[in-house]
Amino acid sequence: MSYLGDLRAVWGSGVLISVGVGVLLQDESGRVLLQQRGDSGLWGTPGGGLEPGEDFLTAARRELLEETGLECSNLALLGLGEGLVSGPEFYHRYPNGHEVYQVGMRAYGTLPASALEYAAPDDSGETLALAWFELDGLPPLSSNIDRAKLNVLRVRADLPPLPLLPFPEAPPHDDHLTRLRAAVGxxxxxxxxxxxxxxxxxxxxxxxxxxxxxxxxxxxxxxxxxxxxxxxxxxxxxxxxxxxxxxxxxxxxxxxxxxxxxxxxxxxxxxxxxxxxxxxxxxxxxxxxxxxxxxxxxxxxxxxxxxxxxxxxxxxxxxxxxxxxx
The missing domain is CATH 3.90.79.10 (Nucleoside Triphosphate Pyrophosphohydrolase)
Structure with missing residues (x-):
């Protein structure tokens, strides 16, 4: 079971801070690689949560391999200006009711369009399909974290940023991590x-x-x-x-x-x-x-x-x- 899965077994569906990494991949014509998610049927970039003891780049490579079967030799973390993720806009409620605030980093790399011929996602069901998309012809996206990630590439391409979806106000500050520690040991x-x-x-x-x-x-x-x-x-x-x-x-x-x-x-x-x-x-x-x-x-x-x-x-x-x- 994953880090978050272990926590959910104790914490339930309530809000957690999810530390994760997103992967932006472009082909030679500037198209971006997206996956159709198994939980919602919507589209987003590959990526996921870190496991304890793992750094962001290692997690990016692992998630890319698990969700696409692909490896990217020039995958690297973006600088903090483009890469850092945090804030109330990155609230997400999954179809199963689990709530998170996502924080973390973004990674970027390039692959030839032909690499998709060798894609082989794992059997977890997270990935229904993979496809290259033009930045001005994107499919329905999964969440604000995907919209914000793709805005990095859209700004680079002189395209207007995608508007973010509405999100709730952040909860009042409390001793969240202290309560989490007491619950999980x-x-x-x-x-x-x-x-x-x-x-x-x-x-x-x-x-x-x-x-x-x-x-x-x-x-x-x-x-x-x-x-x-x-x-x-x-x-x-x-x-x-x-x-x-x-x-x-x-x-x-x-x-x-x-x-x-x-x-x-x-x-x-x-x-x-x-x-x-x-x-x-x-x-x-x-x-x-x-x-x-x-x-x-x-x-x-x-x-x-x-x-x-x-x-x-x-x-x-x-x-x-x-x-x-x-």
Whole structure:
């Protein structure tokens, strides 16, 4: 059974955050490969949910093979500007009643049109048919996540974006992941979230002392259902520091098996690192979660006791500076 299938056995049909990857494939004439879905009969791009310990590109290759029988040698993740998926518009209710907010990434590659002659989807029933479509002649699509993915290609081709379908308001913020952990026990769970690089006028990095471990972390935290990565970054920055950013630019995705950590069970981080600009407000710390704050120069950071691989990799990115390009 899949990751989400395991959770559904305990959680039922209620809202979950689904971490997944979509695959955009074009042939030599610019047509896009779509699959007719077994659950709804509508069309969409290949793709699906990640399994614990899996990175996005590995999942993209696996899902492509399962749903089409094809492999793509130049398949790669899109940059964060085109590739990142999150927000209330990506709510989806499947025909069986299961509700999700989809977050994740998009991958892109090319195949010759003739590759479809060798397509061989697995026997799961997810794929009823496969076909190439012109970007201005698309069939009925399955969901907003497919519309938004195809809009990436339509914008590139100077075509107007497809309008998104209506979607409900995101639910009020609550302790969703805490409740999910209590329901499913110590098994690995995905923890999507965001962190923020904040610097002062002396080019020093702001780190916070984690109240429970005493180690240093970036401002940041986990997504709520229906929240975008950027909205999460803004909320966590305000809650943990009292600061607000005029602009947040995504600079790095921190995800993969090396970012698993243990805290009342296993968590696989799916984090987006943002650079803050135009920061305003007075640095004010919450009373319990954060016990101290400090501005660190690049040289001083060698002495900082950083919390986990996630924070270490984020700090390495900041120190490298050249990596801070979307």
């Amino acid at each position: 110590p098994r690995p769970l995905f923890a999507p979230g965001a962190s923020v690089l904040v610097t002062d006028d002396r080019e020093r990095l702001l780190l916070l002392r984690h109240g429970r471990t005493g180690r240093w972390v970036l401002p940041g935290g986990k997504l709520h259902p229906g929240e975008s990565f950027e909205a999460c970054a803004r909320r966590e920055l305000a809650e943990e520091t009292g600061l607000r950013a005029g602009r947040l630019t995504p600079v790095q995705l921190l995800q993969g098996p090396e970012f698993r950590y243990e805290d009342s069970g296993a968590w696989d981080s799916v984090g987006v690192l943002y650079r803050a600009e135009g920061v305003t407000g007075k640095l004010t710390l919450p009373q319990d979660e954060v016990t101290d704050a400090r501005w660190w120069s690049p040289g001083e950071l060698r002495e900082a006791e950083l919390l986990g691989m996630y924070t270490r990799r984020a700090v390495e990115t900041w120190r490298g500076r050249a990596s801070l390009v979307p």
